[in-house]
Amino acid sequence: MVEEEGIRRYIAHAILWIGIAIVAFPVYIAIVASTQDNALIANGQMSLLPGGHFFEVYYQTIFVGTSGSTREPVGNMMLNSLVMALAIAIGKIAISIISAYAIVYFRFPFRMPIFWIIFITLMLPVEVRIYPTYKIVADLHMLDSYAGLSLPLIASATATLLFRQFFMTVPDELLEASRIDGAGPLRFFWDTLLPLSRTNMAALFVILFILGWNQYLWPLLITTRDDMQTIQVGIRKMITTTDALTEWPIVMATAVLAMLPPVFVVVAMQKLFVRGLVETEK
């Protein structure tokens, strides 16, 4: 490698730390604000150091909820978000891996048209079909339900493509060997292909979990009951109170809690996540 002179190296370190500071500053402010007294914040006199209300603010946020707008404790919202994120991630992986299996390992009429039908959904994000989809979910009586929250988002062209691409690289000998052992298509899938796909599934899970956890527009439309609300929707309702003063420490505590699961997943599974990201390109 080209050698780095001392001074340049220091500049590089400095720029990186400035970058990290910019990236972390809003979150630092959120954590600090979540430990302070609301009156102080409302006066515009928030201090840049943590206050002494950490336990009482987080207790109220998780178990009690705000006194004004939503009244739903954040604990419950997090549970809703968790169910939705898991349903989306696991559902997408499950239906994608079996359809990729069918497309790669079988020859059947309409194989390619079916592949294209799935592929084209890449171009139909929920934002562009929002009202008609809402109407269908309403007609199916799935408003305010976990099924309504997750099913319309569960198809995944990218996951199907990824598994298809991976199956293509699996050597043919494996199938022949398991056929000699007398295994049928389902047995081969379960005993051979699934274990081989474990790392792909894990990388995909990380990305899809974050995608599900961070959904906003869709749950905003289809949940009307407070107890079905996800945390992303709840947090907006907290800051748009018209009748009462916004309880900023609780809002900021909610923001911190809403960030925890996806950020934890990214940091803990960094290697898998990075590989998954670069492989799927999204």
Next chain:
Amino acid sequence: MQKQAIFRSKLLPYALVAPQLAIVLIFFYWPALQAVIQSFLLQDAFGLSTSFVWFDNYVELLRDRAYFEAIVRTFFFSFAIAVSSLSFALLLAVMADKPLRGSTLYRTLLIWPYAVAPPVVGVLWIFMLHPSLGVLSRYLRGLGIDWNPLLDGNQAAALIILAAAWKQISYNFLFFLAGLQSIPKSVIEAAAIDGARPMRRFWTVIFPLLSPTIFFLLVVNIVYAFFDTFGIIDTMTRGGPGTSTVTLVYKVYSDGLLGGNLGSSAAQSVILMIMVIVLTGIQFRFVERKVTY
């Protein structure tokens, strides 16, 4: 490319694709088709009668000044977000690509904002830059800037761009880092032996080799700015003040929510769909060249 070893079964493959196909047809194609049909219909104010009006909704839309402004605004936001976030991420990636002590730590500390949800990003930034209680607003006022994004449309737009670009830094950083690491070191060394100084090496050797990544990220960032900024806008400004932060997606949402004009909202959806198809097409061409199935 086709597999040589395959299974023979008549019904099983259909059973395997059935779940995905069912969801795709019920929740993707049927609503998309409904949007297209709806966009050719005109409903009276009480929803009692509908008539087929051909392209009237589209013509109406293209004549509408507010829609035209939303298009221009969306593209302006997209480019501003993409350019600011890409240039900052590239700077950080170039630094992190150097053989420095602690580079893994730097990476970890820089990539997590990827995981933060847009509405949370919105809440964080509106809190910091809120006119009366924001920590940063105090300093802006100290600098003599009359800061109030809740009243000033340009400031609101700047705030949206800032927050949206902030969130996108980590994603761009990752791809730039991957791109930089795939450039053979020998190419850079050769340039160094030829006497090229670091800045010159960057602009004449590294930057051109990185251009496919830059192009790809530009498209991804534009798609992001089109759709994912919805959560940021909705929490920070709700499209206001006036209509100064209403983007195309926000307009579909707000026009439809107010319930006034379903035909127009559907026509807007269809136009958006066409834009996504073009952007996805471009993106896929790039992926296809890089990844082979």
